[in-house]
Amino acid sequence: MQRQYAVAFGAVLTAACLIAAPAQAFTPDRTIEFMVHSGPGAGNDIFARAVQGLLEKTKLAPQSIQVVNKTGGGGLVAMSYLNEKKSESNLLAVFTSVWFVNPQIRKKAKVTMQDLTPIARLILEPSVMTVRADKPWKTAKDFFDAAKANPGKLKQSGGSLSGRDNTTRHLLMKASGAEWQFISMKSGGERVAALLGGHVDMYIMEPAEAIEQIRAGKVRVLATLMKKRIPSLPNVPTITEQGYDIPEVPQARGFVGPPGMTPDVKSYYVGLFTKLHASPEWKGFVKENLYEDGFLTGQELDKFVNEYTQQMRSILKEAGIKLVR
Amino acid sequence: MEILANLMHGFAVALEPMNLLWCFIGVFFGTVVGILPGLGPSATVALLLPLTMQMNPTGGIIMLAGIYYGAKYGGSTTSILLNVPGESASVVTCLDGFEMAKNGRAGPALGIAAISSFVAGTVGVVLLMLVAPPVAEFALRFGPPEYFALMALGLSMVVLLAGKSMIKALISMFVGLWLATIGIDMFTDGERYTFDYIELMDGVNFVVVAIGTFAIGEVLANLVSTTGGQMFEVPKGLRNLMPNWQDLKDSRFAFVNGSLIGFFVGVLPGAGSTIASFVSYGVEKAVSKHPEKFGTGVIEGVAAPEAANNSETGGALVPLLTLGIPGSATTAILLAALIIWGMRPGPLLIQDHPEMFWGLVASMYIGNVMLLVLNLPLVPVFAQILRLPAYVLYPLILGVSMIGVYSVDQRLFDCWLVGFLGLLGYLMRKIEYPPAPLILGLVLGDLMENAVRQSLMMSKGDVSILYSRPLAAVMLVLTVLVLIGPMFRRVDIWRLRAAEQDV
Numbered sequence: 001m002q003r004q005y006a007v008a009f010g011a012v013l014t015a016a017c018l019i020a021a022p023a024q025a026f027t028p029d030r031t032i033e034f035m036v037h038s039g040p041g042a043g044n045d046i047f048a049r050a051v052q053g054l055l056e057k058t059k060l061a062p063q064s065i066q067v068v069n070k071t072g073g074g075g076l077v078a079m080s081y082l083n084e085k086k087s088e089s090n091l092l093a094v095f096t097s098v099w100f101v102n103p104q105i106r107k108k109a110k111v112t113m114q115d116l117t118p119i120a121r122l123i124l125e126p127s128v129m130t131v132r133a134d135k136p137w138k139t140a141k142d143f144f145d146a147a148k149a150n151p152g153k154l155k156q157s158g159g160s161l162s163g164r165d166n167t168t169r170h171l172l173m174k175a176s177g178a179e180w181q182f183i184s185m186k187s188g189g190e191r192v193a194a195l196l197g198g199h200v201d202m203y204i205m206e207p208a209e210a211i212e213q214i215r216a217g218k219v220r221v222l223a224t225l226m227k228k229r230i231p232s233l234p235n236v237p238t239i240t241e242q243g244y245d246i247p248e249v250p251q252a253r254g255f256v257g258p259p260g261m262t263p264d265v266k267s268y269y270v271g272l273f274t275k276l277h278a279s280p281e282w283k284g285f286v287k288e289n290l291y292e293d294g295f296l297t298g299q300e301l302d303k304f305v306n307e308y309t310q311q312m313r314s315i316l317k318e319a320g321i322k323l324v325r
Numbered sequence: 326m327e328i329l330a331n332l333m334h335g336f337a338v339a340l341e342p343m344n345l346l347w348c349f350i351g352v353f354f355g356t357v358v359g360i361l362p363g364l365g366p367s368a369t370v371a372l373l374l375p376l377t378m379q380m381n382p383t384g385g386i387i388m389l390a391g392i393y394y395g396a397k398y399g400g401s402t403t404s405i406l407l408n409v410p411g412e413s414a415s416v417v418t419c420l421d422g423f424e425m426a427k428n429g430r431a432g433p434a435l436g437i438a439a440i441s442s443f444v445a446g447t448v449g450v451v452l453l454m455l456v457a458p459p460v461a462e463f464a465l466r467f468g469p470p471e472y473f474a475l476m477a478l479g480l481s482m483v484v485l486l487a488g489k490s491m492i493k494a495l496i497s498m499f500v501g502l503w504l505a506t507i508g509i510d511m512f513t514d515g516e517r518y519t520f521d522y523i524e525l526m527d528g529v530n531f532v533v534v535a536i537g538t539f540a541i542g543e544v545l546a547n548l549v550s551t552t553g554g555q556m557f558e559v560p561k562g563l564r565n566l567m568p569n570w571q572d573l574k575d576s577r578f579a580f581v582n583g584s585l586i587g588f589f590v591g592v593l594p595g596a597g598s599t600i601a602s603f604v605s606y607g608v609e610k611a612v613s614k615h616p617e618k619f620g621t622g623v624i625e626g627v628a629a630p631e632a633a634n635n636s637e638t639g640g641a642l643v644p645l646l647t648l649g650i651p652g653s654a655t656t657a658i659l660l661a662a663l664i665i666w667g668m669r670p671g672p673l674l675i676q677d678h679p680e681m682f683w684g685l686v687a688s689m690y691i692g693n694v695m696l697l698v699l700n701l702p703l704v705p706v707f708a709q710i711l712r713l714p715a716y717v718l719y720p721l722i723l724g725v726s727m728i729g730v731y732s733v734d735q736r737l738f739d740c741w742l743v744g745f746l747g748l749l750g751y752l753m754r755k756i757e758y759p760p761a762p763l764i765l766g767l768v769l770g771d772l773m774e775n776a777v778r779q780s781l782m783m784s785k786g787d788v789s790i791l792y793s794r795p796l797a798a799v800m801l802v803l804t805v806l807v808l809i810g811p812m813f814r815r816v817d818i819w820r821l822r823a824a825e826q827d828v
Contacts, residue, residue, distance in 0.1 A: 040654060041367050041654030049371060054378070072734065108523055183469070184779070186595060187651070187652075
């Protein structure tokens with residue numbers, strides 16, 4: 001009996017090796033598609049095209065890469081499309097926080113990040129709290145005090161209610177006890193213009209954008225909304241340093257594959273992004289944009305996916321957004 | 326003088342053989358993309374963005390900008406020939422452009438579109454070069470209440486787009502306003518009129534509605550009445566295929582009006598060339614000596630919106646280059662490109678990278694000339710399309726429409742939707758409801774609703790914010806003038822008639 005088991009075991013092992021051996025050598029045999037859930041010009045579309053350009057520049061991509069825009073339903077169309085392409089080996093999608101938020105706030109969003117195959121998290125986009133330079137406020141506390149002294153008078157521009165600007169606002173309001181208005185605006189351009197034009201009092205910006213406005217003397221940064229100070233803004237204290245303990249809500253961007261991706265295909269793409277991440281071109285790109293290097297793969301990434309989902313859930317709950325499941 | 330020296334330096338940069346080549350590639354691609362309906366400049370610029378990472382930044386921005394303003398040139402082609410608006414800003418061009426084609430004047434219409442694009446494109450660059458920083462500062466004074474007033478002014482153009490019946494035009498506009506509300510509401514994250522279709526959650530795409538109500542509606546209406554054979558007269562001889570002196574003279578004011586309105590609307594983030602084209606058409610009609618002829622194929626009706634559409638590009642580059650603020654999808658990609666090349670767009674961009682800015686400005690002068698040279702010879706060629714008999718032409722229009730609609734978002738759903746909207750367009754024609762106000766309502770509805778809700782959030786519900794700020798007040802007064810204008814004009818017509826009868 002035992003011998004039989006041993007033989008069977010051996011056979012299975014050989015078979016496994018036979019399957020695994022050619023599989024290890026997976027390389028894409030046709031155009032790789034990077035799917036993006038928004039139209040051309042949106043943040044994640046530009047990110048996808050930058051990654052495409054860098055993969056081509058570093059000659060890491062064995063095949064040509066094409067960015068495909070699958071818009072609709074604020075990301076739902078793209079998510080369900082990816083979900084339908086089970087074990088497809090030439091299709092990846094760019095994920096952003098929307099991919100974590102949607103399943104929690106939209107009934108029709110049945111696909112979660114856990115259903116898909118996360119490949120790599122590449123960057124974190126930090127954020128800073130900015131006001132126009134002619135305002136008297138120098139610290140986050142000054143702003144909160146002003147908001148308390150003028151209830152409902154101060155305003156912040158931002159995107160949709162479930163977006164980062166508004167969730168961060170709720171966290172700040174809870175930590176400080178102050179309250180201010182939130183004015184939704186469609187495009188990033190309108191939001192910055194509203195701040196510079198003095199129509200709103202505060203806006204949460206990305207550092208790359210803020211630094212140029214600071215250099216021109218147009219805005220002032222009150223606080224960094226991350227746990228650590230941002231290297232390019234060494235003199236700006238974090239919000240935690242200023243005595244307000246809020247979780248950081250960075251925008252995370254990375255790549256995710258369809259469900260049921262075979263381990264060899266997955267490990268190929270993990271390898272591809274690992275090589276890209278190690279290249280000087282990539283380092284330059286992250287530095288130029290003042291991103292935070294958020295490289296994660298494997299189990300650490302899976303852990304992040306679960307934790308981030310939970311974190312977004314509690315933030316959304318605190319922000320008063322209706323959860324559907 | 327300093328500007329002149331800078332410009333000379335810019336021309337030195339732009340005339341380098343490689344940069345000249347990139348400029349040509351950009352405007353050539355732009356023209357092709359502009360002619361194809363659906364595929365807009367933003368998609369093309371995005372497509373070529375990865376390629377430019379390996380290029381010299383000045384060459385890169387010259388090429389990408391070339392696509393941007395080049396696409397504006399070609400957009401009018403299908404509007405005039407097939408009544409298929411190639412991009413959102415070309416809807417207005419359909420109104421008189423397609424009528425001109427029906428009257429056998431497709432050549433002059435296409436020609437004036439190219440010429441007016443050239444004139445306005447160049448004016449846009451001149452203004453970008455001369456007044457960018459102060460205009461950008463001025464544009465910042467536009468907050469939500471000012472946007473509301475601007476949209477109200479835009480919406481008041483409905484009285485100028487109305488045909489025989491004002492009531493019908495208003496109903497058509499309200500249908501457009503309703504269409505604008507479909508989708509996820511930005512302020513509450515709730516869904517409106519989506520009927521559980523995921524595809525409707527981002528709203529109804531403007532191009533789909535425009536192609537449906539204009540192109541498909543027109544084809545259906547003609548299918549019912551047509552006898553087959555060749556539909557349109559196309560006169561022989563090159564002379565009849567180009568605008569003549571009279572056409573140019575008639576379009577003089579349209580060039581100026583379109584160029585200025587296009588540029589200033591372009592500077593405002595989030596407003597865009599569609600609004601610019603509607604407003605300049607309205608202004609052109611309002612000041613015209615023969616407003617009643619608009620919509621029957623007058624050359625100014627093509628020249629004004631095309632001018633506005635093209636000088637808008639110069640305007641849209643103002644906030645991008647002087648403040649680091651992108652006003653549209655295309656300028657957002659240009660912004661990303663600048664960051665990727667390590668340029669750090671912001672208020673100091675021009676100061677830090679004068680060679681890039683002046684090289685770009687100079688290349689835009691050159692590019693506009695290239696576009697004129699590229700487009701004018703195509704006019705007689707394109708005009709021949711209308712020689713096709715109805716049984717070829719109509720399927721062609723339907724085919725081009727479907728491809729255009731599909732290429733916007735690559736969704737089959739939109740092809741069904743465009744069919745449905747085509748039926749709507751057909752019905753509207755049957756019962757004599759003009760489709761243009763519907764488009765106007767759709768374009769402005771969304772922006773206007775956002776602006777009014779933002780304003781009221783700012784004031785905590787106090788309505789006076791909408792009219793108490795000086796800029797907004799001025800625009801609202803203009804709106805009222807536009808609205809009551811026709812009443813006085815009607816009195817004039819009565820007076821004239823009375824006078825005639827007396828004689």
